Structure formats: structure tokens, C-alpha cells
Amino acid sequence: MKKTLALAAALAGTLAATTAYAFPDRPIQIIVPYSAGGGTDLSMRLLAESMQRHMDGATVIVRNQPGGGGAIGTSAAVHARADGYTVGAGAQGPLALLPHLGSADYTIDDVEFIGLVGRNLQVMIACKDAPFTDFDSFMAYAKDKAPQIGNSGAGGANHISTEAFAKAAGIKVESVPFGGSSEAMAACAGGHIQAMVASPAEALAQVNAGTVKPLFVEEDKRIDIFPDTPTAVEKGVDFTWSSWKGIIGPKGIPAEDLEILRAGVKAAVEDEEFQKKMKDMGEFIQYEDAAAYEKRARKDSDTAEAVIKDLGMYQMNKK
Amino acid sequence: MMEYLSYLLPLFHPDVLWAIALGTLGGIVIGALPGLTATMGVALLIPLTFGMAPVMGINMLIGIYIGGIYGGCISAILLRTPGTPASAATVLDGYPMAQKGEAGKALGMATIASAVGTLFASIVLATLAPQLATVALKFGAPEYFALSLFGLTIIASLSGDLLKGAISGCLGVLISCVGADPISGVLRYTFGVSGFASGFSFTPALIGLFALSEVFTQLEHLGRSDGTVAKVSGRWPSGRDMRESANALVRGSIIGTIIGIIPGTGSGTASWISYNEARRTSKKPHLFGTGYAPGVAATESANNAVCAGALIPLLALGIPGDVVTAVLMGGLMIQGLAPGPMLFQSRPDVIVGIFGGTFIATLFMFIFGMLLIPIASKILLVPRRILTMSIVVFCFIGSFAINLNPVDLYTMVGFGILGWGMQKYGFSQAALCIALILGPLAEANLRRGLLQTGDDVLAFVSGPITLLFLGLSIVSLALPFIQARRAKTSAA
Numbered sequence: 113m114k115k116t117l118a119l120a121a122a123l124a125g126t127l128a129a130t131t132a133y134a135f136p137d138r139p140i141q142i143i144v145p146y147s148a149g150g151g152t153d154l155s156m157r158l159l160a161e162s163m164q165r166h167m168d169g170a171t172v173i174v175r176n177q178p179g180g181g182g183a184i185g186t187s188a189a190v191h192a193r194a195d196g197y198t199v200g201a202g203a204q205g206p207l208a209l210l211p212h213l214g215s216a217d218y219t220i221d222d223v224e225f226i227g228l229v230g231r232n233l234q235v236m237i238a239c240k241d242a243p244f245t246d247f248d249s250f251m252a253y254a255k256d257k258a259p260q261i262g263n264s265g266a267g268g269a270n271h272i273s274t275e276a277f278a279k280a281a282g283i284k285v286e287s288v289p290f291g292g293s294s295e296a297m298a299a300c301a302g303g304h305i306q307a308m309v310a311s312p313a314e315a316l317a318q319v320n321a322g323t324v325k326p327l328f329v330e331e332d333k334r335i336d337i338f339p340d341t342p343t344a345v346e347k348g349v350d351f352t353w354s355s356w357k358g359i360i361g362p363k364g365i366p367a368e369d370l371e372i373l374r375a376g377v378k379a380a381v382e383d384e385e386f387q388k389k390m391k392d393m394g395e396f397i398q399y400e401d402a403a404a405y406e407k408r409a410r411k412d413s414d415t416a417e418a419v420i421k422d423l424g425m426y427q428m429n430k431k
Numbered sequence: 432m433m434e435y436l437s438y439l440l441p442l443f444h445p446d447v448l449w450a451i452a453l454g455t456l457g458g459i460v461i462g463a464l465p466g467l468t469a470t471m472g473v474a475l476l477i478p479l480t481f482g483m484a485p486v487m488g489i490n491m492l493i494g495i496y497i498g499g500i501y502g503g504c505i506s507a508i509l510l511r512t513p514g515t516p517a518s519a520a521t522v523l524d525g526y527p528m529a530q531k532g533e534a535g536k537a538l539g540m541a542t543i544a545s546a547v548g549t550l551f552a553s554i555v556l557a558t559l560a561p562q563l564a565t566v567a568l569k570f571g572a573p574e575y576f577a578l579s580l581f582g583l584t585i586i587a588s589l590s591g592d593l594l595k596g597a598i599s600g601c602l603g604v605l606i607s608c609v610g611a612d613p614i615s616g617v618l619r620y621t622f623g624v625s626g627f628a629s630g631f632s633f634t635p636a637l638i639g640l641f642a643l644s645e646v647f648t649q650l651e652h653l654g655r656s657d658g659t660v661a662k663v664s665g666r667w668p669s670g671r672d673m674r675e676s677a678n679a680l681v682r683g684s685i686i687g688t689i690i691g692i693i694p695g696t697g698s699g700t701a702s703w704i705s706y707n708e709a710r711r712t713s714k715k716p717h718l719f720g721t722g723y724a725p726g727v728a729a730t731e732s733a734n735n736a737v738c739a740g741a742l743i744p745l746l747a748l749g750i751p752g753d754v755v756t757a758v759l760m761g762g763l764m765i766q767g768l769a770p771g772p773m774l775f776q777s778r779p780d781v782i783v784g785i786f787g788g789t790f791i792a793t794l795f796m797f798i799f800g801m802l803l804i805p806i807a808s809k810i811l812l813v814p815r816r817i818l819t820m821s822i823v824v825f826c827f828i829g830s831f832a833i834n835l836n837p838v839d840l841y842t843m844v845g846f847g848i849l850g851w852g853m854q855k856y857g858f859s860q861a862a863l864c865i866a867l868i869l870g871p872l873a874e875a876n877l878r879r880g881l882l883q884t885g886d887d888v889l890a891f892v893s894g895p896i897t898l899l900f901l902g903l904s905i906v907s908l909a910l911p912f913i914q915a916r917r918a919k920t921s922a923a
Contacts (some may be wrong), residue, residue, distance in 0.1 A: 147834075149474030149758030154765070157478055164665070169695045177835050180628030182835065187625070203752075215611075215618060215628060227558075240568075260883055266616030289614055290881055291695070293758055298694045302568030313764065317749040317771030345613060389481060392767045429618045 135196060135369045136211060138156055142359065143192075143200040145185025147178040156201050157358075159229055159377075162386040166379035167372070181268065182206035182368055183216040186360075190218045194364035196327035197224060202360030202405075205269045208413040212420045213267050220413050224277040224365060227377035228358035228400035228408065230390060232311045234273065234330040237339065240303035240323050247328045247347050252308070254283035262288045262296035262308040270309040273330070273353040276419045277344065280351040288409070300324060312337040313394025313406050330354065351411075354396075358405050373403060438783035442791060447487045453790060454494030455795040457644045459803065461495065462502020465512045465638050466829025469499025477765070485781050487768045491786030492762050495754050497549055497738050497792045500698060501800060504541040504731055505807050509534060512642035512824055516633055517698035517734040521863050522641050524719065524726030531722050534808040539666040540724045541731040541802035543673075544680055548732035549793040551684035551741030552691060556746075557786040562748030562773065567692050573891045575695070577900035578875035582700055582865065584907040585707040590859035593911070599858045603866025606631065606874075613875035614882065626838025635830035635843040636867065640860055643826045643847025647821050648854055659739030666804040668724055676728035679709035683732030690733070691740020694752040698734035699868045703861075705733030711787045713908065739789050746770050746782060752797075 122266060142160055144153050153176060160172040177185035182205050189200020207223060210216040236250075244250040244259070253259060263271040266289040278285040288305055290296040293314065300308045301323045309330075316337055317322045326341040330353045344351045359377050361370075380386060381399040392399050400408065420426050441447060454476070461472040472495045480488030503518035508525035521541065528537035554564065570578075583600065590596025609620045610630025621627040668676070683705040690701035709729035710719040719726050741752035742759075747835075749771030751757035763770050768781055775782055810818070830843040850860050884890040891900065 147474075147754075148471050149477070149754070149761060151761070153474065154477065154761050161478070175835065179631075179632075179834055179836055179838075180625055183628060184625060213616065214626075217625060218922055266612070268616075271616075279757075286882075288879060289616070291613065292757075294751045294760075295695050298567065298744070298748075299571065301748060301750060302571065304571035313769065317769040317773060319751075321772040389765065393761065393765045394769075425616065428616075 115391050125373045126321065135372055135400075136167065136170045138197060139173050140196070140373075141198050142172060142174050142327040143185045143189045143198065143334060144174055145182035145189075145201065145203065145206055148176045149241055151393075151395070152201055152203055155230060155357065155390060156392060157171065158386055158389050159380055162383045163262070163378035164378050166383060167376040167417070170376065180215060181210060181265070183210050185325050185393035186210075187217050187326050189224050189360060189421075190362055192354035192362050194362045194366075196365045199361040199373065202226075203357045204355040204409075204412060207360070207409050209267065209269060209416045209420070212417045212427070213425035215267075220409060222363060223409075224361045224370070225362045225374055225379065225402040225406040225409070226359040226370070227362055227402060228356060228398060228405040229377070229381050230358075230395050230397045231354040233335060233354050233396050234270070234309050235312055235315050235341065236277075236307060236330070237300070237308055237315050237319070237324045238307050238327050239300035240337060241306055242306040242325075244327070245304075245325050247342055250327050251281065251283060251347075253283075254278075254285065256284075259306045260286045260288050262290055262299055262305040263330075264293040264296055265289055267293065267420075269355045272419050273415050274309055276353065276415055277330070277349070278420060279350045279422065281344070296359065297330040304379055316394075353415075356398075358400070363383055397428065435779065435783050439787045440782055441484070441486050441780075442490070442784060442787045447484075448492065448791070450483065450487050450491040450911070451494045451791050452795050452799075454491035455498040456794050456799050458495035458500075459502035459505075459761060459796065461801055462499035463505040463807070464772035464829065465506055465514050465825055466600055466634065466815045466832035468515050468599075468634065468833070469496050469503075470754045470758060472496075473755055473762070477758065477762050483761075484811075485778075486732045486784035486788065488766065489759070489762060489781070490792065492759055493738075493742075493788055493794065494792040496759065496788070497735065497754075498796050500735055500738050501545040501731070501796050502671040503543070503734075504540065504545070504727075505803070507641075507726070507807060508537045508541060509810050510642065510818075510825070511645045512822060512825060513637050515698075516637055516868075517702060517737070518730070518742050519637050519641065519699065519729055520702040520730040520734075520861070523706065523730075523861060524721070524723050526645075527720070527722030528724070528727065528849070529808075531813065533722065534811055535666040535804055536668050536724065537722075537727055538671070538804045538808060539801070540668045540672065540676065540727045541798060542804070543668065544676070544683065544728040544731035545800070546793055546797040547680050547734040548684045548687050548734070548736035549739050549789065549796070551732075552688040552736040552788070553789040553793060556739050556743055557788065560743045560747045561772070563692055564744050567694055567744040567748065567750065567752070570693055571898060572883060573730050573894060574878040574896045574900070576880060576891060577904070578693070578696070579869045579876065579899040581900045581904045581907065582704060582869040583873065584904045585703055586859070586862040586865055587908050588711060588911050589703075589707055589865070589889065590862045592857060592859075595858045596862045597852065599860070599862035600866045605769045607867050607870035608874070613871065614878045624838060626836055630871075631842045631846075632830075632836070632839045633867070634833055634836060635839040636846045637864065638826050638830055639843040639846030639848075640850040640864060642822060643843060644850025644860070645853055646819055646822055646826070647847065647851035649815070666801060672724040674747075675713075675715075676725040678712060679705075679725040679729035681709050682712070684736045685728045687736025688740040690745050691737035691752060694744055694750055696872070697741075697753045698737040700738045700872075701733040702730040703865050703868070704727045707907075711907075740771055742785070742789070746774065746785065747772060749774075761921060824894035836855020846888040
């Protein structure tokens with residue numbers, strides 16, 4: 113598989129050699145800091161395919177470099193040679209959270225933002241047999257008892273976001289970490305925890321089956337999948353959170369090449385076929401240019417920093 | 432009923448059959464090559480299925496999954512290199528069989544066992560999926576902890592020397608503590624190496640533990656003997672082998688199916704439990720580990736039954752039981768099909784198509800497996816010194832290919848040296864392997880359970896499933912002593 117890709121890449125490279133400006137004249141590599149097959153990986157594979165169609169003569173390949181909750185692959189992308197041929201999938205966890213936990217050898221200041229590709233919206237759901245069924249009964253319950261809320265990993269995005277919500281809403285929660293979101297969902301559907309944060313796509317099948325109930329959406333406005341579910345904002349809690357992913361690179365890519373990359377990502381995300389496939393997968397596509405993407409990342413990074421300090425987890429893994 | 436049968440028709444379209452056949456064959460090759468796992472195979476081929484009809488695309492992926500888990504046994508038997516972690520237990524009897532010149536028979540038995548296991552689990556899948564899926568939801572932290580405790584007690588009966596087995600097991604549990612703490616997220620014992628942040632990678636560790644260690648052992652003997660292996664012949668196990676293995680096959684299939692249904696456990700756990708059960712109930716337990724066909728039958732039937740078993744919670748509840756089914760779920764979602772109870776009502780054609788597809792994939796796996804045996808076992812005709820060196824190359828490439836992380840190479844070499852030392856001084860590598868698989872499951876669930884119950888230890892000894900597994904653990908621990916005593920009294 114890798115071999116054919118490389119061969120195809122070489123072939124495409126020779127064909128493209130006739131164009132005037134040289135970038136890109138060899139394959140561009142997107143480092144995905146997670147294993148093959150996850151949500152970020154599949155999105156990036158679709159994006160790579162779309163980028164190839166929109167960048168003149170480009171070959172774009174995906175390389176998985178998992179480990180350390182995404183820190184290893186992200187570090188590889190941030191510290192790559194700044195020639196524009198190695199970029200990375202810039203996800204929320206590794207960029208906005210891990211540096212505060214002390215488990216990364218980079219900070220958000222080392223990152224060159226290229227373009228946001230999509231967001232994963234978040235819905236808080238009440239698990240099977242939970243003592244609450246909607247936002248109001250959830251808040252009433254959480255005023256004096258701490259509901260057990262599952263997350264997909266200690267120090268991970270939906271652990272931190274749940275704690276951030278609790279802080280904003282002035283309630284108590286007990287976070288219960290699991291090894292991945294499907295483990296948490298199994299516990300949720302079995303009634304072993306009381307609530308969890310899920311993506312709308314993950315939650316939909318369970319909601320339709322009647323095992324879980326959506327409590328609130330962590331967006332500004334209600335979303336199409338759950339039109340009857342309120343947002344936290346409209347219930348008076350100033351809290352929004354979504355996880356996101358985009359394309360990042362190392363600082364110092366030549367300005368001209370960086371522009372080509374940014375334009376390529378923009379065209380690839382706005383591609384109709386790409387949008388359709390992502391939608392079928394339950395992904396929420398949203399293009400943002402480098403400045404908006406960076407602003408979003410820095411805002412979440414600041415929120416996370418405060419929560420991580422409250423939890424006593426700040427720089428806990430510092431070497 | 433006729434309506435349901437009509438949903439099977441699209442499966443017999445030549446294009447669909449081709450897709451399943453290609454998927455299965457590709458899966459076998461991927462599984463046989465160390466470093467390429469069924470998970471990667473499915474993930475890498477998902478983009479190919481975008482344009483296909485759901486029944487075609489998903490069944491191709493299921494073919495890769497079934498073929499991939501089966502394929503792992505080929506390198507485990509011939510080269511002592513588990514192609515996938517699921518086949519680590521197959522090394523125990525498969526490799527000695529190959530060394531005795533029975534490589535064909537070992538592979539034949541593995542193929543038959545894999546087919547039987549998958550078929551059994553597929554039948555369960557097609558008939559009882561919605562009913563059984565609810566069992567998966569009964570597992571909370573105490574249940575998982577009891578299950579993993581039961582799994583760990585296998586060490587007592589598998590390792591021969593009890594003290595050395597216990598030492599190996601404890602070492603395995605300690606090694607599995609490296610990496611991020613499952614509950615607090617704090618990094619433990621990484622010594623500042625960021626590559627160890629998620630612990631030792633599993634496949635490189637197993638490749639080192641079983642394959643590289645064997646290379647070291649052989650290097651020691653290389654100068655002394657010419658090291659030719661007896662010639663490879665045949666591929667069908669004898670009638671006697673089949674009769675002796677029948678028990679192992681049935682138990683393996685049932686164990687694999689049940690473990691498959693429980694999310695978060697997987698084929699590694701199933702094959703070890705099945706191996707231990709086969710040995711415990713065998714009339715000739717002393718033959719296990721020396722190249723005894725039922726040992727292969729037990730592990731391969733179990734790990735393949737997990738494949739179809741893991742589809743049960745995925746399809747019936749929308750909850751993937753292991754990494755591969757999580758990736759498969761992605762494949763289904765791309766097709767606009769969210770797995771879950773609603774899918775049975777809204778798209779019965781897809782569900783029936785997947786049921787039928789698992790049967791067809793199993794059939795292809797059996798045919799390809801049997802056809803490949805003479806070709807694959809030719810590897811053993813390669814002169815030993817060349818083969819040994821090739822295995823070293825494979826160990827390195829395979830360990831690096833998984834995550835492209837150089838740290839995995841250190842892991843592989845480190846475990847190779849450890850495994851070599853253990854082998855030399857009679858410590859059980861199997862015990863270490865079991866502890867590596869189950870240690871993290873036990874720890875995470877013990878601590879999660881304590882967190883959820885406010886440190887109530889009693890929660891871990893209540894509930895029917897918990898008590899069942901705890902009871903089994905006690906039996907499993909006590910049995911070696913009872914058997915030894917019985918042997919003593921009957922001898923006297």
C-alpha cells in the first residue's frame with residue numbers, strides 16, 4: 113500500500129515538473145498524530161485526496177505517527193524542516209491541552225497555523241438510568257451531588273471541557289476517565305456512568321434507540337441533529353466548546369510556499385465532494401483562515417490552562 | 432423470511448464476491464507480515480470503499496479483518512513471530528510443531544480452527560445478536576476487574592514452575608505500568624522519553640519477546656548444528672488430531688465469541704483463556720507447549736471467533752468492541768449508516784448482507800488458507816542461518832512500520848533480550864505476555880471502580896458476573912494443587 117502510494121507520488125511528481133513555480137514538486141506529507149482509522153485520520157485522508165485535486169501537481173500523503181496522546185506526531189510536525197513539504201494535523205488536544213500538562217516539547221507559540229478544516233461539536237448526554245433527563249434536572253441534581261461524567265481519557269479534551277463547564281456553571285462533577293470514547297459510550301449505554309460528552313454523530317444512534325438523552329449542546333446555537341436540545345448559552349451558562357482539527361506546520365516556511373499551502377487547504381475544504389463525504393461521516397466542516405484558526409486555538413488554550421491549574425494537573429508531566 | 436433471504440442475493444454478484452475475496456486474501460497477507468495489523472489493513476483500505484455499495488464495501492473490510500486475524504498465525508507458526516498480537520498464544524504449540532516438521536499440519540489445524548471459530552461466532556451473530564449484545568452492557572468496572580483477574584490466574588497453571596511464573600507475571604504487570612496513568616493521566620516510569628508516554632507499544636514488544644529472543648537462542652546453537660528442519664509435508668491434520676482437538680475447538684469458539692461481545696477485551700485475551708481451558712480439560716495436558724495440535728486449535732478458534740463476536744455489540748448497539756471494529760464503524764458511518772438498534776429496522780438489507788458476508792469471508796479464508804500452506808511453509812526450506820537473519824530484518828521493519836517511531840525499535844530489542852534471558856533460565860514468556868495484556872485492564876478498572884464507588888471494596892465482590900469470574904479465578908488457582916495432590920495419591 114505504502115509502496116504504491118510512493119510510486120504514484122513519484123509518477124505524479126514527474127508529471128508536474130513542467131509547471132512554472134516549483135512548489136510543490138515532491139510529495140507533501142501530512143503527519144497525523146493518531147493511529148490509522150480514527151476520526152482525525154479519516155478526515156485527513158479525505159482532505160489529502162481533495163488537496164491533490166486542488167493544488168496544481170501536488171501529491172499529498174498521510175503519515176500516522178501516534179503516541180503520547182498526539183504529542184509525538186505533533187512535535188514531529190512542529191519541528192519538521194520548514195520547507196512546506198511536511199505539515200501536520202493540528203488537533204485541539206496536542207495543541208491546546210498537552211503543553212499545559214507538561215507532556216509536550218513544544219508550545220502553541222511554536223506552531224504555524226495554515227487552515228482550520230473542521231470541528232467536532234459536543235453534546236452532553238444523560239446516560240441510561242441517570243437521575244436527570246434534561247438540562248434543568250441535570251443542573252438541579254449537580255448543585256449538591258456530583259454526577260459521574262465519563263470522558264475518553266484523563267487530561268484529554270472532553271475531560272478538560274467538562275471541568276471547564278462545571279467551573280462556568282458553578283456545579284460539581286466527578287470525572288471518570290475511560291480509554292477512548294467508545295469505552296465511555298459502552299459504560300454510558302450500560303448505565304455505569306451518569307453522563308458524558310459525545311459528538312452528535314456518536315450520540316445520535318443511542319438517542320434514537322432511547323438509551324441516552326441529550327442534555328445540552330456546547331455551541332452558540334442549536335444544531336440540526338438535535339433541534340429540541342438547548343444550548344448551555346441559552347440556559348444562561350456562558351460556555352461553548354468544540355474540538356477541532358486543521359493543518360499546521362513548523363514556523364519559518366517560505367512566505368510564498370505558505371500562501372500556496374493555505375490556498376490549497378482552503379480550496380480542498382471548500383470542495384463539494386469533500387464536504388459531502390465528511391458530512392456522511394458525521395463530521396462538521398468549517399474552514400477558517402490561519403488567523404481565525406490561531407485565535408480559536410489560543411482561546412481554548414487559555415481556557416484549558418486555567419482549568420488544568422484548578423485541577424492541579426499543571427505541568428504535572430514536566431521532565 | 433423470504434424477504435430476508437432476498438437481501439442475500441446482492442452478495443453473490445461477482446463484483447461483491449471479488450471484493451470479499453480480495454479483502455480476505457489481502458487480510459491474510461497483512462496479518463502474516465509482522466508490523467501490519469488487521470487494524471491498519473482496514474484503516475488503509477477504507478478510502479477504497481467510499482465509492483462502493485455498503486454491502487460490498489463493508490464486507491470487503493470484514494474480509495480484511497477476518498483474514499488479518501487468521502494470517503497472524505502463519506508467521507507465528509513458521510517463524511515464532513506473531514503477525515498480530517492475537518496470535519501470540521499460537522506460538523506456544525504452533526512453532527514447536529513446525530520445528531518437528533509438522534508445519535503443514537500446524538497451519539492446516541490453524542486454518543480449520545479459524546474457520547470453525549468464525550463460523551460459530553457468525554451463526555451466533557446472525558441469530559442472537561440483539562439479545563446477546565445487552566450482555567456487553569452489563570460490564571461495569573467491577574465485572575471487568577474480575578474478568579481480568581481471572582485471566583491473570585491463568586499464569587498459575589500455564590507457567591509450569593509456579594514461582595518463576597509468578598515472577599514473570601508480576602514483571603509483566605510492572606512493565607505495563609509504564610506510560611500515562613489511566614486515571615490521573617500522570618506519566619509513570621517514562622524516564623523523560625516522550626516515546627514511552629503511551630507505554631511500550633504492544634506489537635513491537637511481542638515481536639521482541641517471542642521472535643527476536645528466539646533468534647538469540649538460535650544464534651547460540653548455530654555454530655554447533657546444521658540446523659536443518661525436517662521436511663514439510665501435508666496440510667490436513669490426522670483423524671486423531673481432529674478427535675483430540677474437537678473439545679478445544681468447541682470451547683475456543685464459545686470463549687472467543689463471549690470475549691468478542693465484551694467491549695474492550697479482544698482476541699489476545701480470548702486466545703490465552705481458550706488455550707488454558709483446552710489444556711485444563713485435556714486428557715494429556717503435559718503435551719501442551721511441546722507442539723500439540725489441540726493447542727493451536729484452541730487459540731486460533733478463539734481469536735477468530737472474536738472477530739465475528741465483536742461485530743455483535745457494534746451492529747446491535749453501535750458500540751465497537753475493539754480497535755478494528757471502531758475503524759469498521761467509521762467505514763459504516765461514511766456510508767451514512769450509523770450502527771445501532773435502529774439499523775436493524777431501517778436497513779435490514781445491510782444487516783443481513785453483513786451477516787452473509789461474514790460467512791462468505793470465512794469460506795474464502797479457509798480456501799486461501801489451505802491453498803497458501805504449501806507456499807508459505809516453503810519458507811522453512813530456506814537454510815537456517817539465512818532464515819534467522821531474515822527474521823531479524825523482519826523484526827526491525829515490522830516494529831518500525833507500526834508507528835514510525837524509533838522508540839519502538841528500542842522496545843523490540845529490549846524485549847528481545849528480556850525474552851532470551853527468560854527462555855534461558857526457564858521463566859515463562861507466556862506469563863509475561865498475559866500480564867502485559869491484562870495488567871492494564873485490571874488496573875484501570877480497579878481504580879475506576881474505586882473512584883466511582885467512593886472506595887467501596889465490596890462493590891468488587893457483588894453482582895452475578897463479578898462473583899462468577901471470581902469463583903472461576905479461585906478454581907483456576909486451586910486446580911494445579913488439587914491435580915498435583917490427586918496425582919500423588921493415585922501414584923502412591
